[in-house]
Amino acid sequence: MSSGPLISVGRYGLFVGAAIRACLAGRWAFREMLEHASTVALRCFLPVTITALPFGAVIGFQGMAILDLFSAHRLISSLLSVFVIRELAPVIAAVLVAAQAGSSFAAELGAMRIKEELDATSVMSVDPIGWHVVPRIGAMAIVIPALTILAGAFGVFGGWLVVVGLEGQPHGVFMAHLAQDLTTFDLGASAFKGLVYGVLIGTIACWKGFNATGGAEGVGRAVNDTVVLSVMFVLVSNYLLSSLLFSGVFR
Amino acid sequence: MITAFVRSVGRYGLFCWDCGVSAWRHGVRWDRVMGEASKLGVRSFGVLAVMALFVGTNLAIQGHAAFSALGAQSLVGMFVALAGVREVCPLLAGTMVAAKAGTEMTAQLAVMRTKEQIDALEVMAIDPRAELVVPPLLGIMIALPALTIISIAIALGSSVAVAVWQLGLEYGDYVDWLVSNITVFDLTAAMIKALVFAVVIATVSGWFGFFSERGPIGVGSATNKAVVVMCIVCITLNFFLTTVLYG
Numbered sequence: 001m002s003s004g005p006l007i008s009v010g011r012y013g014l015f016v017g018a019a020i021r022a023c024l025a026g027r028w029a030f031r032e033m034l035e036h037a038s039t040v041a042l043r044c045f046l047p048v049t050i051t052a053l054p055f056g057a058v059i060g061f062q063g064m065a066i067l068d069l070f071s072a073h074r075l076i077s078s079l080l081s082v083f084v085i086r087e088l089a090p091v092i093a094a095v096l097v098a099a100q101a102g103s104s105f106a107a108e109l110g111a112m113r114i115k116e117e118l119d120a121t122s123v124m125s126v127d128p129i130g131w132h133v134v135p136r137i138g139a140m141a142i143v144i145p146a147l148t149i150l151a152g153a154f155g156v157f158g159g160w161l162v163v164v165g166l167e168g169q170p171h172g173v174f175m176a177h178l179a180q181d182l183t184t185f186d187l188g189a190s191a192f193k194g195l196v197y198g199v200l201i202g203t204i205a206c207w208k209g210f211n212a213t214g215g216a217e218g219v220g221r222a223v224n225d226t227v228v229l230s231v232m233f234v235l236v237s238n239y240l241l242s243s244l245l246f247s248g249v250f251r
Numbered sequence: 252m253i254t255a256f257v258r259s260v261g262r263y264g265l266f267c268w269d270c271g272v273s274a275w276r277h278g279v280r281w282d283r284v285m286g287e288a289s290k291l292g293v294r295s296f297g298v299l300a301v302m303a304l305f306v307g308t309n310l311a312i313q314g315h316a317a318f319s320a321l322g323a324q325s326l327v328g329m330f331v332a333l334a335g336v337r338e339v340c341p342l343l344a345g346t347m348v349a350a351k352a353g354t355e356m357t358a359q360l361a362v363m364r365t366k367e368q369i370d371a372l373e374v375m376a377i378d379p380r381a382e383l384v385v386p387p388l389l390g391i392m393i394a395l396p397a398l399t400i401i402s403i404a405i406a407l408g409s410s411v412a413v414a415v416w417q418l419g420l421e422y423g424d425y426v427d428w429l430v431s432n433i434t435v436f437d438l439t440a441a442m443i444k445a446l447v448f449a450v451v452i453a454t455v456s457g458w459f460g461f462f463s464e465r466g467p468i469g470v471g472s473a474t475n476k477a478v479v480v481m482c483i484v485c486i487t488l489n490f491f492l493t494t495v496l497y498g
Contacts, residue, residue: 054486054489055490058489066329083313086313095482103478103479107474217358218467221358223358223474223475224355228354235301235302239309239312242313243417247312
């Protein structure tokens with residue numbers, strides 16, 4: 001079977017098309033989606049929060065060093081909140097969910113494919129895409145925006161720990177400048193980025209797992225490809241989304 | 252849960268110790284180390300180049316958004332230099348190699364465990380750690396600092412392109428702020444970070460693969476756990492390394 005990059009893109013497109021068709025026709029399991037969403041949220045909560053915290057702390061730390069040169073320490077919290085909420089929180093949430101839940105989706109579906117469970121489902125005339133794939137994609141699309149907001153909060157808190165806790169800036173000064181450059185639009189845009197990444201990671205993970213071949217190695221390869229492709233496309237689309245959302249087209 | 256966590260940290264430590272001991276006892280096969288390093292470097296280069304390209308553009312855009320509000324556009328170059336060289340590029344190269352080479356190593360070892368090839372090596376009195384874990388470990392330690400420097404170059408280059416063509420900043424001004432804020436110490440610190448990340452990536456992925464459960468589900472879950480743990484440990488260590496190196 002030939003598999004150049006263009007052919008893979010085509011196959012991915014067909015797979016996403018099949019998922020959309022199943023979704024529109026109503027042949028998919030809503031309860032299944034809620035269950036996947038709650039497992040993903042529970043399993044990714046800790047990784048997302050404990051990585052967002054040191055990230056915010058590092059920005060607080062290095063940002064103080066930059067602003068030190070201009071004795072403009074009071075601006076640190078607005079710099080921190082803009083950078084964390086617009087840029088870092090969606091990417092951290094997406095990368096961690098891709099690593100934790102995306103790879104486990106690929107592993108689950110890959111193991112089902114290897115053990116011919118997916119074939120068994122379709123033999124019983126239950127559409128495996130509507131039953132196994134669409135709920136997983138939907139779960140990602142629900143959970144990543146929520147975790148994005150959470151990561152934003154923890155990132156800012158990590159920055160607060162360094163700026164107020166270690167460097168001794170008064171709490172009032174920090175809070176006064178926190179929302180200075182931030183609007184509701186930024187929060188919405190941040191959650192929207194999370195939604196796009198959710199759909200992206202969900203479809204990539206399910207596609208790779210659904211089409212795994214070649215025994216245990218195949219499952220390992222599917223998991224590996226899922227993580228690499230998801231992280232890569234998250235960063236690429238992050239550039240496009242940032243240019244689109246924050247360059248003044250929508251405000 | 253806490254005892255289980257402490258126990259696995261202890262097992263991980265013992266695994267690292269065993270790897271060191273077997274490297275000491277059986278010697279290091281440098282031809283295999285260099286082979287792993289070049290394979291890793293070549294395979295990860297493409298993905299890393301694409302990522303570094305877009306990270307550089309993003310840093311420029313967000314720096315511009317943050318600093319143009321203050322009317323201090325020239326600070327964008329400084330922001331990109333400090334954030335890119337000190338923090339983002341080492342972490343980017345680390346997580347990328349973790350996602351690509353680390354998971355590959357875990358999956359490979361887990362498959363060998365499943366097929367009882369590791370047990371076969373032990374039966375033949377060949378130390379599986381010296382054979383399977385030590386060469387990739389040293390290979391990653393060679394390749395990752397190099398990849399970090401390459402990603403820094405690409406990210407800074409793409410940030411210049413975006414700053415000049417998309418954001419309309421002055422070329423000479425931007426490059427001046429960019430270059431004058433990068434010191435030799437910054438680059439050395441980035442490489443030290445990369446070395447630490449390399450040790451973490453190789454030992455964690457080796458550990459999860461080496462002691463994975465058998466069967467396709469075991470392979471999948473070992474890979475899954477390895478990549479999550481590598482990401483978390485690298486990001487957390489990055490904070491401590493920053494505090495130690497720049498504190």
